[in-house]
Amino acid sequence: MTTALRQTIFSGIQPSGTVHLGNDLGAIRNYVRLQESHDAIYCIVDFHALTSTHDAGLLRSRTREMAASLLALGLDPDRCTLFVQSHRPEHTELAWLLATVTPVSWLERTPTYKEKKQNQPDDINHGLLTYPVLQAADIVIYKATQVPVGRDQAAHLELSREIVRAFNNRYGDTFPEPEAVYTDAPVVLGTDGVKKMSKSVGNTIDIFGSPELVRKQVMSMVTDTQRILRTDPGRPEVCNVCQLQRFFGDDYEDLWDGERTARTGCVDMKRLLADRIVAHYAPARERYDDLMAHPGRIDDILAAGAERLRPRAAATMDDVRERMGLR
Numbered sequence: 001m002t003t004a005l006r007q008t009i010f011s012g013i014q015p016s017g018t019v020h021l022g023n024d025l026g027a028i029r030n031y032v033r034l035q036e037s038h039d040a041i042y043c044i045v046d047f048h049a050l051t052s053t054h055d056a057g058l059l060r061s062r063t064r065e066m067a068a069s070l071l072a073l074g075l076d077p078d079r080c081t082l083f084v085q086s087h088r089p090e091h092t093e094l095a096w097l098l099a100t101v102t103p104v105s106w107l108e109r110t111p112t113y114k115e116k117k118q119n120q121p122d123d124i125n126h127g128l129l130t131y132p133v134l135q136a137a138d139i140v141i142y143k144a145t146q147v148p149v150g151r152d153q154a155a156h157l158e159l160s161r162e163i164v165r166a167f168n169n170r171y172g173d174t175f176p177e178p179e180a181v182y183t184d185a186p187v188v189l190g191t192d193g194v195k196k197m198s199k200s201v202g203n204t205i206d207i208f209g210s211p212e213l214v215r216k217q218v219m220s221m222v223t224d225t226q227r228i229l230r231t232d233p234g235r236p237e238v239c240n241v242c243q244l245q246r247f248f249g250d251d252y253e254d255l256w257d258g259e260r261t262a263r264t265g266c267v268d269m270k271r272l273l274a275d276r277i278v279a280h281y282a283p284a285r286e287r288y289d290d291l292m293a294h295p296g297r298i299d300d301i302l303a304a305g306a307e308r309l310r311p312r313a314a315a316t317m318d319d320v321r322e323r324m325g326l327r
């Protein structure tokens, strides 16, 4: 793998066990695409997950499951580096150093922090507040310039850029300002058709779930709420099922036409979408099952990824410690 002339990209994903359609269409598709052209580094962010997952066994198994999911969806350890955040502890050291240039007010205004405060009122731990600082450290420790993410991460990315600016202002030009890279589905709506597809909302389509589960989730999707009768014309622009058809076949315009003219009904469209999603992810599901039957293979890939990054993380930390007077 020639990385010298390639731009570095970095993205992290939480070890939440199940990958949903929003993760794939909003981010993972870009991970797979960009590993061909970039020095691509992908990280399973278990330190971040500790802000809401407190069961050690669960975190361990979810970390492996997330690795298997990413590999099954197309990440190739010969084309990218896949590793686990806690296997490169330099991330947390850098996060502390970046925290010293980050005003608390920047963190308190982060939308995800405000959301989490509402979602887990009994567990507003310090990690939730400083999450974006660790995220900035994850990205800049490898001097990544681009970050493939869904649009829900836009505020965090902007904060990473501000933190980089603050650090560079104080200690001299050290880190590039990272930019977000979006897919053509930067925000995938959930089955409720209103909120972003999200595990904590419970509106997901679980792409590695059983075909029965995927069908059930798709059939529960809210469509065009103004289309009451089967004979009413549909509005594909506002129907989430129609929107998702764009990613599973080349005939979506034809399908949309069927909706507009009431040639097809919402139930027909949902059945078709469910069949297509199940068929599309069937090969990945098989690869996932195969990987999970050989956990040693997954662990070896993750260990090799962390090891490959050791000299890069060390070089950045040497430079940063020098600049900050820690020698």
Ligand code: AQP
Residues within 6 Å of the ligand: 012, 013, 014, 016, 020, 022, 023, 024, 025, 026, 027, 028, 148, 149, 150, 151, 152, 153, 185, 186, 187, 188, 189, 196, 197, 198, 199, 200, 201
């Ligand atoms: N609905 C979405 N549309 C587009 N992109 C999305 N991403 C997540 N949901 C959508 C992107 O997927 C990547 C991994 O995100 P994460 O680690 O934050 O994943 P998550 O925990 O699975 O996201 P959830 O479901 O929204 O988690 P909760 O509910 O726990 O907060 C990121 O690039 C993200 O933008």
